Amino acid sequence: MMLGTKIPGMKKLTNTKKIGIYNKPKYVYIPLISQNDTNITVIAKKGDYVYKGSVIGKRKGNLRIPIHSSVSGTVVGFEERPYLNGSVVKCAKIENDFKEKEEVKKEPHKTLNHYTKKQFINLIKECGIVGLGGAGFPTYVKYDTDKPIKTLLINAVECEPYITADYALMMEKCEEILETIDAILEICHIEEGIIAVKKNNTSLIKLINSFIGTYLKIKLVEVPNQYPMGWERNLIKQVKHVTYQSLPIEKGIVVNNVSTIYAIYEALKYERPLTERVVTFTGEMLKEPKNVLVKLGTPAHEVIESLGGYKRNKNIRFVAGGPMMGVAEPNDDLIVTSNLNCVLVLKEGKESLPSECLRCGKCVSVCPAKLSPVLIKDYLKKPERLKELEPNRCIECGLCTYICPSKILVREFVKEAKKKSREG
Ligand code: SF4
Ligand code: SF4
Structure with missing residues (x-):
């Protein structure tokens, strides 16, 4: 049975380039929001000095996770900025002192699997790790269950056109990602890990296969190049041949995408909170489309300028996310947040106006x-x-x-x- 439709991938603009780094924002704007919840207890005050990784706010209610500063510096105020869901959101504006100071400098752990399940859940909660595929759901909740987890499914499908952030991360950090999957399997007593990759991603498949041999509980599964194959329901049906009512855990499955697994790696290895992510900056109107590791709260236009800017400054349009699921943005004022996987800059098309519905079905x-x-x-x-x-x-x-x-x-x-x- 078909679980999607074949659509043009448009990935070539970025998928052969190394991940760049942009770590020089003069100010970061940390949104006081978690998923779409703005019910946040704000801890930092104007004038406070904060470290990279300091908690500046905490979500209230059940899904209580902290929000961290991505730089060291001074909180200079609170400002409203445009947010991915089309609204504006209050942000803590922090002036970067470029010292990258951390409150407590931790030595990297030699192994990743020395945590109990309880410690693991607490660590990823306190590190503020959320699903980086777009939904932004707190990751610890998926593991904090009494139900046995049988399968950890790594969604490396990234089926939406143009976006290659997960692909680039998997290409560059394959060993770290495999090590993390293996550690999670051990810590949470999970029977198997499955990495799902689109079958046309041959270089990635070759790379994973060259490292996977020593990890006996992890296997690679190739899935058809269709959209939306990366949708959790589709992927689980394709890979495990099961369906579920509301959550994958009903069938003993937890799904994480590649960027989320890498954020867990940073937490397990360095006890580092989520303060940065890889974002695909792409589209035909950018001079140098590229995946870039960016501090959360960085204005998108600064990253674009660091990539050489636009091919022209008129008749361009911005999308936060990919062309299928993304949200049209009026300009490049957007800030990089944990749920932003792509900034797409396209030519303003001479799009024909909608006509009457043909009832074609x-x-x-x-x-x-x-x-x-x-x-x-x-x-x-x-x-x-x-x-x-x-x-x-x-x-x-x-x-x-x-x-x-x-x-x-x-x-x-x-x-x-x-x-x-x-x-x-
Ligand atoms: S956007 Fe919604 S209604 Fe349209 S095809 Fe996708 S799931 Fe169906
Ligand atoms: S039936 Fe659907 S696809 Fe066909 S014209 Fe109407 S809205 Fe468009």
Whole structure:
């Protein structure tokens, strides 16, 4: 059974280049938000000196995780900045002293597997590790379960066009990532680790195979080059041939992506909190598209300038994320956050205006969540009927918009319906 659609990858702009580093922001803007929750206890005050890794805020409620400073320096104030979900969010503005001072300098641990499961969960919680694939869900919650975990599935699929952050990280840090998977298997008593890679990523497959031999509980599984193969439900169906109701743990499965595993490596090895990530800066309007390791809170335009800027300054458009699931941005004011995997800079197209719906049903047949996007669009103004169509199950993959011959932005209608159904 097909679990997706083949779409152009557009990965060549960045997938053969080494990861760059941008670590010179004069100011970082640390958003006081966790997932979409702004219910944060702010610890740092204006004028405070903070270290790299100091806790400046803590999420309240059940999913309580800290938010850290990504630089050492002085908190100079609090400012609202544009955020990935289209809103503005209050940020702690920290002036970088470029000293990279840490409160306690820790020696790297020789091994990664010397933690108990309880210590491991506490460590990744206190290090503020969240899913770096886009959802930003606190990672410790997946492991903090009484249910036995049988499989740790590493999502190295990265199926969205243009994005190569995970690919580049896996290419450069393959040994560290394998070591981390092996340690998690041991610490959490997990039977097997599976790394899922798209079968067309032949260089990556070759590299993983050259290191995997000594790790008897880890195997590599090649998956079809389709979109959205990296969607958790699809991937689990493809790799383990099972389905689940609401969470993979029902079938004893935990899924992490490559960047998240690397963040866990940094926590296990150095007890280092999440303060930076690899972001794909790409698109035909950038002079030098590249994956870059960036401190969280860095303004995206600074990284773009460090890459030589734009090919031209007019008629360009920005997307936070990839072209299918990303969010259009009015400009490059965006800051780098843990849930930002890509900044895409494209030519403003002469896009044709949407025309009348042809009732062709293509959006229905392509939808991986088995929804009827066209009906959801039609019933947007009839909330009583809308609920039955379950727009809340939309994963915002964008395939309905991609496939629509009438150029209707179908996904945007479904997103609106999803929002409406959430608001009740
Ligand atoms: S309705 Fe949602 S899940 Fe279905 S194709 Fe459109 S964006 Fe994807
Ligand atoms: S793909 Fe476009 S034209 Fe076809 S039914 Fe869906 S919304 Fe209408």
